[in-house]
Amino acid sequence: MDFIVFDLEATCWLGRPPQGITEIIEIGAVKYNGYGEQLGKFSKFIRPTVNPVLSPFCKKLTSISQENVDRSHTFERVIEEFMDWVDIYEDDYLLCSWGKFDKTLLRNDCILHKVETDWLESHIDIKKQYHRYKGSKNEYGLKKSLRMEGLDFDGVEHRAISDAENTGKLFTRYIDIWQY
Numbered sequence: 001m002d003f004i005v006f007d008l009e010a011t012c013w014l015g016r017p018p019q020g021i022t023e024i025i026e027i028g029a030v031k032y033n034g035y036g037e038q039l040g041k042f043s044k045f046i047r048p049t050v051n052p053v054l055s056p057f058c059k060k061l062t063s064i065s066q067e068n069v070d071r072s073h074t075f076e077r078v079i080e081e082f083m084d085w086v087d088i089y090e091d092d093y094l095l096c097s098w099g100k101f102d103k104t105l106l107r108n109d110c111i112l113h114k115v116e117t118d119w120l121e122s123h124i125d126i127k128k129q130y131h132r133y134k135g136s137k138n139e140y141g142l143k144k145s146l147r148m149e150g151l152d153f154d155g156v157e158h159r160a161i162s163d164a165e166n167t168g169k170l171f172t173r174y175i176d177i178w179q180y
Helices: 056-062 066-070 075-086 101-112 126-134 142-148 160-173
Strands: 002-010 024-032 038-045 093-097 123-125
Touching: 002 101, 002 160, 024 056, 024 066, 024 075, 024 101, 024 160, 038 075, 038 160, 075 101, 093 101, 093 126, 093 160, 123 126, 126 142, 126 160, 142 160
Parallel strands: 002 093, 093 123
Antiparallel strands: 002 024, 024 038
């Protein structure tokens, strides 16, 4: 089985999003085998279509520029490339994210852009399982959880590939405990 540890960044504002819609603007993922060996990476920006102009808050939080998304393809094309990279039709895979928000966001964008969603069912919430395993009453963020493990956060916070790679550190450290 391949394990796809992924993270998403999305359009964001201080307050409610215009038209009530948040769209994915970046996807980052790392693929691991059952031994925790890295098999590959996927990292792409996505051009939003409902609210195509990034808010100043979003640009500051994510360090993603308007030019990054303007030069990118729309969700339909990028998600097709991602599904091919995951190999959803041939390989046995499990999508893994730090929290359930990423799966919800991915499902919402698939529905918005009329892309099938069945392939999202094979998913686990690493954050929830990690804290249950640790016996923690509170669920901490990724950076604090890494520190508690004596690990450093590498890369840029709120960038999809960096967050996916850092989630992968916890995922591979405890590869035998995940329930799916």
